[in-house]
Amino acid sequence: MAVVKKNDRRNQLKTPLDWGKAACNSLMATYTPEKLPPEGRWHYHQGVFLYSMLQLNEQVGREDYFNYIKGYVDHIIDEDGNFYFAREELDAIQAGMLLFKLDQETNDPRYKIAATKLKNMFPTFNTTSDGGFWHKDKYPYQMWLDGLYMGGVFALNYDKAFGEPELLDMVVEQEKLMRKHTRDEKTGLYYHAWDEKRQQPWADPDTGKSPEFWGRAIGWYGITFNEILFFLPGDHPSRAEIVGALKDLIKGLVEFQDQDTGLWYQVVDKGNDINNWLETSCSALFTYTIARAINDGHADDRYKEFAVKGFRGLLDRMEFNDKGLFVMPEICIGTGVGNYQHYLDRPTCENDLHGVGSFVLACLEMQKLLPEL
Secondary structure (H helix, E strand, C coil), X not given: CCEECCCHHHHHCCCHHHHHHHHHHHHHHHCCHHHCCCCCCCCHHHHHHHHHHHHHHHHHCCHHHXXXXXXXXXXXXXXXXXXXXXXXXXXXXXXXXXXXHHHHHHCCHHHHHHHHHHHCCHHHCCECCCCCECCECCCCCEEEHHHHHHHHHHHHHHHHHHCCCHHHHHHHXXXXXXXXXXXXXXXXXXXXXXXXXXXCCCCCCCCCECCCXXXXXXXXXXXXXXXXXXXXXCCCCCHHHHHHHHHHHHHHHHHCCCCCCCCEECECCCCCCCCCCEEHHHHHHHHHHHHHHHHCCCCCHHHHHHHHHHHHHHHHHCEEECCCCEECCCEECCCCCCCHHHHHCCCEECCCHXXXXXXXXXXXXXXXXXXXX
C-alpha cells in the first residue's frame, strides 16, 4: 500500500481533536467492530483503542463512534451478560472500561452484570507475599507495570459507577506496592517488572527488578497516576505522595526526550545507543502523561514545551495511505519482560491498537494545551 507523508489530508487537520478523529476513522474504515484484532476476543488491545474513542466521543458527540464501541461489546457479551474472558490475568479487565458508559446510556442490565464479573476477579488473583497482584497466573510472583493500568483504572470507575470504595483503597495499595518494587530512585523511571522469587532470567538477584525501562509499560503507569489522582479525594492521605511520584516521573521523562524529534526511545534511557529506536506508542503515552498532569494541576506549566514537542514529533511521524486514511507507524508489538536485546528485537507494526489508542489519548489532552496546531 502506497504511503504519502505530506499531502492535502494532513493539511486539513487543524486541531489535536481532528487528528484523533482521523485515527479513529481510519480503524473504523478498516475493521468492523467484531473484526478488531485480535478478532473475537475480550482483550485490552481493543479496550485501549475503544476507550480512547469513547473519551473522544465525549468531546465530539458522534453516534457512529458510540455504535461502533457498542458493536464490539455486543459481539462478545450475550443477552444474559455472559462472556468468555481470561480469568487468570489483569489484562482481561481493561476492556471493561467500555461497560460503564453503555450501562449509563442504555439501561441494559447485562453491561453491569458483565462489569461485576470482571470486578469479582480481584479477590481471586494470586498475590505476592505483600499483597501485590501477579500479572498473570503463568507469571508467578511477578508484578508488571502494565497490570496496574489494566486492572486499576477499571476498579476506580467501578467504584464511581456502583459505589464500592474499597476498590479505590485497593488501587492505591497496589500502586504503592508497584512503586516500591519497580521505581528507580536515580531517574524516577520504572522498571518493567519485579519478580519476588528472583527466579526469572531477567530478575536482578538482589532486588528482583527487571533490567530495563521499557517505554510503553512506563506509559501505562503514567496514565494510571493521573487516573488515580482524578478519583482520589482531595484530603486523601496518599494524595501528596502520588502527586510527588508523578512529578518525579515527568522530570525523569523529559530528561530522556530526544532533542531532535521530540519522541522517546523503546528503552527510554538508552537513546545514545544507535541500536535503540524511537517508538511512537510510548511517545504518545508520555505526551499524554505530561499534558494531563499540567491540565489537572499536578505539573508546572514549564513542562508544556516538552508535551508540545512530543506531540509535534508524533504528528511528523504520522502518515496517510493512498486512500487518505491515517497510518501510525513504528509501534512496538506486545512485549513480555526481558533483557535489553529483547526489547531492541521486538517487531514494529502500523496502526496497532496499542498505539492508535495511545495517540488518541494524547490528542485529547493536547487539545487543552494546544487548541490549534
